[in-house]
Amino acid sequence: RIIVPSALAAALLLAVPITADAAGRGPSPRAGATPGAPGIGDSYYPASGNGGYDVSHYDLRLTYQPATDLLEGTATILATTTQDLSRFNLDLGLRAGEVRVNGRVAAFAASGEHELEITPAAPLKKDTPISVVVRYAGKPSEFKVGGWSAWQRTPDGGVAAQEPDAAAWWFPSNDHPRDKATFDVSVRVPDGTQAISNGVLVSQSSKLGWTRYNWRSDKPQATYLATLAIGRFDITTDVTANGLPVLNAYSKDLGANAGAARASVERSTEVAEWLESVFGPYPFSALGGYVPNVPSGFALETQTRPFYSPRQFANGSNVSVVVHELAHQWYGDSVSVADWKDIWINEGFARYSQWLWSEKEDEGTARELADYTYASRPADDPFWTVKPGDPGADDQFHAAVYDRGALALQALRDEIGDADFFAILKGWPKEHAYGNAHVSDFVRYAERVSGKPLAGLFDTWLYQPVKPGARAAAAAGL
Numbered sequence: 001r002i003i004v005p006s007a008l009a010a011a012l013l014l015a016v017p018i019t020a021d022a023a024g025r026g027p028s029p030r031a032g033a034t035p036g037a038p039g040i041g042d043s044y045y046p047a048s049g050n051g052g053y054d055v056s057h058y059d060l061r062l063t064y065q066p067a068t069d070l071l072e073g074t075a076t077i078l079a080t081t082t083q084d085l086s087r088f089n090l091d092l093g094l095r096a097g098e099v100r101v102n103g104r105v106a107a108f109a110a111s112g113e114h115e116l117e118i119t120p121a122a123p124l125k126k127d128t129p130i131s132v133v134v135r136y137a138g139k140p141s142e143f144k145v146g147g148w149s150a151w152q153r154t155p156d157g158g159v160a161a162q163e164p165d166a167a168a169w170w171f172p173s174n175d176h177p178r179d180k181a182t183f184d185v186s187v188r189v190p191d192g193t194q195a196i197s198n199g200v201l202v203s204q205s206s207k208l209g210w211t212r213y214n215w216r217s218d219k220p221q222a223t224y225l226a227t228l229a230i231g232r233f234d235i236t237t238d239v240t241a242n243g244l245p246v247l248n249a250y251s252k253d254l255g256a257n258a259g260a261a262r263a264s265v266e267r268s269t270e271v272a273e274w275l276e277s278v279f280g281p282y283p284f285s286a287l288g289g290y291v292p293n294v295p296s297g298f299a300l301e302t303q304t305r306p307f308y309s310p311r312q313f314a315n316g317s318n319v320s321v322v323v324h325e326l327a328h329q330w331y332g333d334s335v336s337v338a339d340w341k342d343i344w345i346n347e348g349f350a351r352y353s354q355w356l357w358s359e360k361e362d363e364g365t366a367r368e369l370a371d372y373t374y375a376s377r378p379a380d381d382p383f384w385t386v387k388p389g390d391p392g393a394d395d396q397f398h399a400a401v402y403d404r405g406a407l408a409l410q411a412l413r414d415e416i417g418d419a420d421f422f423a424i425l426k427g428w429p430k431e432h433a434y435g436n437a438h439v440s441d442f443v444r445y446a447e448r449v450s451g452k453p454l455a456g457l458f459d460t461w462l463y464q465p466v467k468p469g470a471r472a473a474a475a476a477g478l
């Protein structure tokens with residue numbers, strides 16, 4: 001007996017005019033086409049990303065002139081519509097000059113701080129592959145959001161590397177980790193200058209005083225993990241035992257930090273090999289790191305080739321930061337946040353992997369570092385008011401997301417034991433490879449693997465704005 005729910009029955013009745021349309025009579029199904037949402041629906045950043053389509057590939061063909069900071073070129077975006085679309089947005093800060101959709105000239109207008117509104121010549125039908133070509137130009141350092149620029153200009157070039165946003169400074173995109181795509185990045189720079197990006201350097205060639213670098217990142221990549229660095233670099237290359245191409249790049253202008261930078265980043269292959277023993281197979285087709293001569297102090301897990309500020313190496317070698325950024329290749333890049341409020345599934349694990357590396361190097365065990373971190377923050381330290389499971393946009397990269405985030409993992413390890421804990425560290429990147437996940441997915445996954453209820457433990461460590469007390473500390477063996 002088949003039960004037809006009333007909603008389905010209503011849908012069947014409504015379907016009648018569509019049958020008429022198929023026969024060429026009723027209204028076009030595209031008559032109902034509506035604009036794609038100007039944001040993908042992130043809890044912290046409502047304007048990030050867009051609705052109505054899903055990108056599969058970005059092809060960027062660019063020219064950059066360090067002397068003037070002018071970046072110009074063409075982005076070709078391959079996508080599939082997810083609704084009948086009358087109009088859709090891309091996120092872009094630079095100026096668009098011409099837009100084509102499926103080869104036809106499309107109307108466009110800039111709106112908001114970094115929205116490009118595109119109206120194709122005819123509405124687009126749901127579930128259809130589309131191509132979008134955007135010609136654009138601008139000086140990335142002049143584009144600001146809230147007075148702030150993600151583009152760091154250097155004496156010999158510039159760098160796009162930031163989180164949660166860097167893409168709008170150099171290419172039009174659906175700028176949210178939920179929409180990953182493959183990338184071909186081709187950049188022309190004056191001879192004697194290099195352009196560094198993600199993945200494999202497929203080819204380079206010179207003519208007319210310019211050198212073109214063609215990079216390919218062939219696994220799904222979030223837009224903020226796409227990077228571009230232009231400058232004068234010393235480049236080292238190698239191949240791993242598994243046949244993976246390695247390419248590291250160091251600004252020729254690192255001064256006193258040059259030796260320590262190289263002594264750290266050159267260990268990427270060794271670090272990645274060790275991380276494979278903890279997290280399982282490395283998820284991408286290339287490996288490396290780059291150190292441009294920027295004044296900033298942070299590092300970022302740009303896919304396959306992390307960005308390191310020279311200041312990371314101001315006190316000597318710092319392999320720990322290499323461990324952190326390479327750990328993100330599994331935790332952050334292959335398995336990405338579904339929403340920016342899920343940042344703990346990146347930073348908690350990258351920090352904990354640094355503790356595991358310390359243990360392996362005989363510089364203090366993960367438990368000792370957890371004890372130290374717990375004890376070094378008194379209960380009235382505002383550190384404990386930040387909830388790693390939902391820190392808020394302003395505190396997205398607060399120390400609590402990292403350190404208390406790693407303490408949460410030590411608490412989990414103490415609760416379920418090493419066998420299940422390490423099975424989870426390896427299983428999670430496999431379960432969600434090249435995808436997205438929420439903190440709640442991790443909690444469910446850990447419960448499934450361990451067979452234990454863990455909601456209380458994670459609530460204590462990730463969601464309460466107070467220092468977990470003596471009871472929790474005792475349960476965690478602290």
Ligand code: ARG
Nearest residue numbers: 162163298299300301347397
């Ligand atoms: N995911 C990066 C890291 O932990 C954080 C970058 C934060 N951005 C910043 N400007 N501090 O390595």
Ligand code: ZN
Nearest residue numbers: 324328347350
């Ligand atoms: Zn990190």
